[in-house]
Amino acid sequence: MSRRNDHLKFQVYRGTAYRRALELLAEEQATLDPPDIDVSRVRLEPITHAAVEASDGWGEEGALLSWEDVSAWKHKWPKGIDLALWYGVELCGMAYANARDSRITIKLILLEGKPDDTHPLKGYVLPVTLTAIDAFARMLKLQWIEIQDPATGAIPWYQQHGFAFDDQRRLVISVGAE
Template identity: 45%
Template sequence: MRRQGKGTDLRNQVLKSKARELVNQTVEKSAGVRSLGINGEAVKFLPIDPAALAISDGWERCHYPWRAVPEWKLKDPKGLDLALWHAQELCGLCYATPRRSRLRIKIILLEGQPTESHPLKGSVAPLMLMAVRVYAQLLRCKVIQIERPEPGVVNYYQALGFEFDTAGCLVISADRF
C-alpha cells in the first residue's frame, strides 16, 4: 500500500486541477459542444466551493447532500468535485472518487440544476462524464461506475453507453467517450 503524505496530497491536488484544466480546454474548442448550440468558452469546470454550495441550496428540487462534499474532500484526497458553470450560472454538480481502487472511479453524486431551462439543460451529464473520464485516465482507472443510480435515470445512462457488468454495476470504459 502506498504511503500517504504531503507529496501524495499535493499530487492528488495537481491531478484534479489538471483534469479540470484539460476538460475546460477540450470543451472550449470542441466542435461537438458547438454543434449542440453551446458556447464552449462560457463553460467552466471548477471545484465545488462555497459559492456553488450557496446556489445549490436555493435549487428547488435539490436531491443530494452537496453540503457534505467539503468534508468528504478532507477524508478522500482523490475525490473529484466538479461545479459546472455556464458564464455566471451554476448548471450542475458532481462528486466522483476511486475510493481506494486503482481500476474504477465511481460517480457518487451527479445533479443538474433542476430548473426547466438553463444554458446546459440536457448536457450536464455528458459534460460531467467527460470531466470524470479525463480524471479517470490521469489516475489510470479503466472503468467509470455510477454508484447507486436512481432507477429513473438508468435508461438515460444506458443511452450514454453505460452497461451493467457481471457484478450488477452500471459501468462504462474510461476510454469510451
C-alpha cells in the first residue's frame, strides 16, 4: 500500500475514533455529572491552528513539547491521532498519541485539559480522549496505550482510569480495557 493510501486510511480511522468516543459519551448521558451536559454540543476534531490559538496560555512556558509541534508530527508519523475536544465554541482539551512504527503500543504524548475548573467538560477530557485513542488503537490492532513521560502529579489520575505500571515501569492500559 502506498504512503498516500496509508495517510487516507489513518484519516478514516481517526474520524471513526472521534465518532465512537462521541457515541459512547451520548450513551452515557444519564450517568454524567452534571447530568445536564448537552452532549450534542461536544465535538472532537483534529488539532487545528484555531485550537492551538484557543489553548494559548494553558501550558507552562518553556515546555519541551508544544501543541504547535503536532502539525509537523501528523505529517511525519501518520499512525497518530490528534484531537481537540470542544464544547460549543469552548476548547476544553487536546491530546496527541502516536504508534509511530510500533505494532504493539500507542503512546499518549500530549494531553491537556483547559486549566479553568469551570469548563463544562471538567473531568471528562481524559475519559473521552481515552475512548477515541482506544478505538484508534483497535483499528491498528495494537495491544497497549502508554502514557509517555507522565507528570508525577498526574499518575494517580491515570491510575484511577485503569492505567498501571508494567514490569518495564511503563504506565499502560490494555487496549479494550475501558
